[in-house]
Amino acid sequence: MGRITLDKVTKSFGEAEVIPPLDLTIEDGEFAVFVGPSGCGKSTLLRLIAGLEDVSSGQIRIDGQDATETPPAKRGLAMVFQSYALYPHMSVRKNIAFPLRMAKLDQAEIDRRVTGAADVLNLTDYLDRRPGQLSGGQRQRVAIGRAIVREPAAFLFDEPLSNLDAALRVGMRLEISELHKRLQTTMIYVTHDQVEAMTMADKIVVLRAGHIEQVGSPLELYRTPRNLFVAGFIGSPRMNFIEGETAARHDAHTIGVRPEHIAVSQTEGEWSGVVGVSEHLGSDTFFHIHDTGLAETITVRADGEVGFRHGDRIRLSPRTDAIHRFDKQGLRIG
Amino acid sequence: MATQHSRSAARLMMAPAVVLLLAWMLVPLTMTLWFSFKQYLPLRGGDLGWVGFENYVRFVTSSAFWPSVQATLIIVGGVLAITVVFGVLLAMLLDQPFWGQGIVRILVIAPFFVMPTVSALVWKNMFMDPVNGLFAHLWRAFGADPVSWLSEASLFSIVLIVSWQWLPFATLILLTAIQSLDSEQLEAAEMDGAPSLSRFWHIILPHLSRAITVVILIQTIFLLSIFAEIFVTTQGSFGTRTLTYLIFQRVLESQNVGLGSAGGVYAIILANIVAIFLMRIVGKNLDA
Ligand SMILES: Nc1ncnc2c1ncn2[C@@H]1O[C@H](COP(=O)(O)OP(=O)(O)OP(=O)(O)O)[C@@H](O)[C@H]1O
Ligand SMILES: [Mg+2]
Numbered sequence: 001m002g003r004i005t006l007d008k009v010t011k012s013f014g015e016a017e018v019i020p021p022l023d024l025t026i027e028d029g030e031f032a033v034f035v036g037p038s039g040c041g042k043s044t045l046l047r048l049i050a051g052l053e054d055v056s057s058g059q060i061r062i063d064g065q066d067a068t069e070t071p072p073a074k075r076g077l078a079m080v081f082q083s084y085a086l087y088p089h090m091s092v093r094k095n096i097a098f099p100l101r102m103a104k105l106d107q108a109e110i111d112r113r114v115t116g117a118a119d120v121l122n123l124t125d126y127l128d129r130r131p132g133q134l135s136g137g138q139r140q141r142v143a144i145g146r147a148i149v150r151e152p153a154a155f156l157f158d159e160p161l162s163n164l165d166a167a168l169r170v171g172m173r174l175e176i177s178e179l180h181k182r183l184q185t186t187m188i189y190v191t192h193d194q195v196e197a198m199t200m201a202d203k204i205v206v207l208r209a210g211h212i213e214q215v216g217s218p219l220e221l222y223r224t225p226r227n228l229f230v231a232g233f234i235g236s237p238r239m240n241f242i243e244g245e246t247a248a249r250h251d252a253h254t255i256g257v258r259p260e261h262i263a264v265s266q267t268e269g270e271w272s273g274v275v276g277v278s279e280h281l282g283s284d285t286f287f288h289i290h291d292t293g294l295a296e297t298i299t300v301r302a303d304g305e306v307g308f309r310h311g312d313r314i315r316l317s318p319r320t321d322a323i324h325r326f327d328k329q330g331l332r333i334g
Numbered sequence: 335m336a337t338q339h340s341r342s343a344a345r346l347m348m349a350p351a352v353v354l355l356l357a358w359m360l361v362p363l364t365m366t367l368w369f370s371f372k373q374y375l376p377l378r379g380g381d382l383g384w385v386g387f388e389n390y391v392r393f394v395t396s397s398a399f400w401p402s403v404q405a406t407l408i409i410v411g412g413v414l415a416i417t418v419v420f421g422v423l424l425a426m427l428l429d430q431p432f433w434g435q436g437i438v439r440i441l442v443i444a445p446f447f448v449m450p451t452v453s454a455l456v457w458k459n460m461f462m463d464p465v466n467g468l469f470a471h472l473w474r475a476f477g478a479d480p481v482s483w484l485s486e487a488s489l490f491s492i493v494l495i496v497s498w499q500w501l502p503f504a505t506l507i508l509l510t511a512i513q514s515l516d517s518e519q520l521e522a523a524e525m526d527g528a529p530s531l532s533r534f535w536h537i538i539l540p541h542l543s544r545a546i547t548v549v550i551l552i553q554t555i556f557l558l559s560i561f562a563e564i565f566v567t568t569q570g571s572f573g574t575r576t577l578t579y580l581i582f583q584r585v586l587e588s589q590n591v592g593l594g595s596a597g598g599v600y601a602i603i604l605a606n607i608v609a610i611f612l613m614r615i616v617g618k619n620l621d622a
Contacts, residue, residue, distance in 0.1 A: 050525060051525075052521050052524070052525070071524075072521075072524050072525045073524060073525060073526070073527035073528070073529075077525070078525065079521075079522070079525050081518045081521070081522060082518075083516060083518050085516065085518035085519045085521065085522035086519075087519060087522075087523075087536070087537060087540075088541075089540040089541070089543075090540075098523070098526050098528075098536070099526035099527055102526055102527040102528045102532060103527055146522075146526070150526070
C-alpha cells in the first residue's frame with residue numbers, strides 16, 4: 001500500500017515561501033513524476049513527503065494515516081538521492097543490508113533479501129566491493145537496492161539519473177520502469193528532464209514556483225496543456241507560440257502549434273519563411289524558420305530526408321486540429 | 335615538461351636548501367651519537383674518553399628508566415584519549431548552526447596559541463594552587479579539602495594541562511572533517527531507520543577515522559617531547575619524569591652528557607618506531 005495525500009501543505013524557509021498551499025494525491029502503485037524548472041521546489045516537495053523537512057502547515061497522509069509528524073524512518077518510504085548517498089566505508093553488501101540491520105532483522109532474512117535485490121539489479125558480482133570501486137550506473141543500482149530491500153510503501157527518487165551519461169540514462173530509465181512494473185509499488189520521481197517524465201510517468205505533476213500547474217497523464221498534458229507554461233514545458237522541441245493577428249483569427253490571444261504538427265513544402269502552405277539552422281537527427285530534421293512574420297523563429301519537424309538549405313524560402317501549413325488556443329491570461333480555451 | 339636540462343637546473347637550485355636541511359639534521363644527530371659513546375662530564379673532568387656501549391646499558395638499567403617510560407606512555411595515551419574523544423564531541427557541537435558561531439570557533443582555537451610555559455604556569459598558579467587556586471576555592475565552597483593537584487594527582491594534572499593545549503588542534507582538524515561529510519549520507523541513514531547514535535557510530539565515526547588517525551599521528555610525535563609543562567610544574571617529581579625529562583636531567587642536572595646522549599638515541603629510535611607504525615596506518619587509511 002502506498003497512497004500519499006498532501007493536504008494544503010506549505011513550506012517556507014524563513015521569509016521565503018517555497019511551497020504555497022498545495023493539494024495532491026498519489027494513488028497506490030502509481031508512478032508519479034514531478035517536473036518543473038530548476039528551483040521550483042521539486043526536491044523540497046519530495047523531502048517534505050520523506051520527512052526530511054518539516055511542513056510549515058498542512059497535512060501529509062500515507063494510506064490515510066496522518067504522517068505529518070512521523071519521523072522519516074517510520075514513514076515506510078525509501079529514498080534514492082541524486083548523489084546516491086552510499087556509505088563509502090561499507091561494502092555494497094553492507095550498504096544494501098544497512099536498513100535491514102537497523103530494523104534488527106535476523107541475519108538469514110537479511111542475507112536472503114540482499115541476495116534477492118542483488119539478483120534483480122545485477123549486482124551479485126560486486127557485493128564485496130566498496131562504492132568507490134563502482135561505476136556511476138552500478139552505484140545507482142546499489143542505491144536502488146538499498147531502497148528495495150526495505151520493501152517500502154513508496155519509493156522517492158530525486159533526479160537519480162542526472163549524474164549518468166546519456167546512454168546509461170536511457171538504460172537505467174528502462175530498468176526503473178521495469179522495476180515499477182514488477183513491484184507495483186508507488187514511486188515518486190523528480191526530474192527536470194521532460195523525456196524522463198513523458199516516458200516513465202503514469203502521472204506527471206508540473207510545478208512552477210511551488211504551484212502545481214497541471215496534473216495528468218503524459219498524453220493528457222501533451223494533448224491538452226492547461227496553460228502556456230505547461231504547453232511550453234511538455235514536448236520537445238518546444239511548442240511554437242504565435243500572438244497577434246494570426247492568433248486573433250482563431251479567436252485567441254495566443255495560439256500554439258507543436259513543431260511536429262506543421263508540414264513543410266516548397267510551394268504550398270498558409271505561412272512562409274526562410275530556413276535558418278537545420279538540426280539533422282537522422283530520423284527527423286528540425287528546421288528553425290525565420291521571417292515568418294508570426295514569431296521570431298518557428299521550429300518545425302520534417303522527415304529526415306527533407307533537404308532544405310539555409311536561406312531557402314519555404315511554406316508551412318499547421319494542422320488545424322492541432323492548434324492550441326490560449327487567452328490573455330495564458331489559460332487554454334476549449 | 336621536465337627535460338634533462340630543466341631537471342638538472344632544478345637540482346642545482348634546490349641544492350642549497352637540501353644541504354642546509356641535511357646539515358641541520360645531521361650535525362646534531364652525529365654529535366649525539368658521538369657523545370653517547372663517551373664518558374663526558376663537563377664539570378667533573380670533561381672528556382674522559384670512549385666507553386663503548388656503557389652509557390646505553392646504564393641508561394636502561396637505571397632505576398629511573400622504566401618509570402619514565404611508563405609516565406611517558408600514560409601522558410601520551412591520556413592526552414590522546416581526551417583530545418580525540420572531546421575533539422569529536424566539540425567538533426560535532428561546533429558544526430551545528432548557532433548564534434555567534436564565528437567568535438566561538440576562534441575562542442575554541444585560542445589555547446593553541448598560548449605558549450606551553452605560559453599555559454602551564456597559569457594552570458599551576460591560577461587553577462591548581464592548593465591555597466589560592468580556583469579549584470581550591472571551588473572545593474572549599476563545597477566544604478571539601480582542597481586537593482594539591484600537582485603532588486597528589488600529578489600525572490592527571492599534567493595530562494589535563496597538555497590536553498587543554500592540544501584539544502583545539504584536534505577539534506579544528508575534526509571539525510573540517512565533519513564539515514566535509516555529505517549531508518545526504520546522514521539523511522539516507524535517517525531514512526534507513528538509523529537513530530542518531532547509530533548514525534554517529536556507522537556514518538560519522540567511520541568518516542572521521544582518517545582525520546582521527548592524522549590527529550593521533552601528529553600529536554604523538556609532539557607529545558613524546560613535551561617538556562615545558564613538566565619543567566614549570568612538578569620538575570619531574572611525583573612520578574612525572576618522562577623520557578624527555580629524564581634525558582634533560584641526565585645532561586643538565588647530573589652533568590653527564592654521554593648518558594643523556596645515549597637516552598637521546600633511544601628517544602630517536604622510539605619516535606621513529608612510532609612514526610613508521612602510524613604512517614602505515616595512515617597510509618592504509620589513505621588508500622581505502
Ligand atoms: N534549506 C533551504 N533554505 C532556504 N531556501 C531553500 C532551502 N532549500 C531550498 N530552498 C529554496 O527553495 C526553492 C526550491 O528548491 P528545490 O531544491 O526544491 O528546487 P528544485 O525544484 O529541486 O530545483 P533543481 O531542479 O535545481 O533541483 C529554491 O528557490 C531554493 O533556493
Ligand atoms: Mg532538486
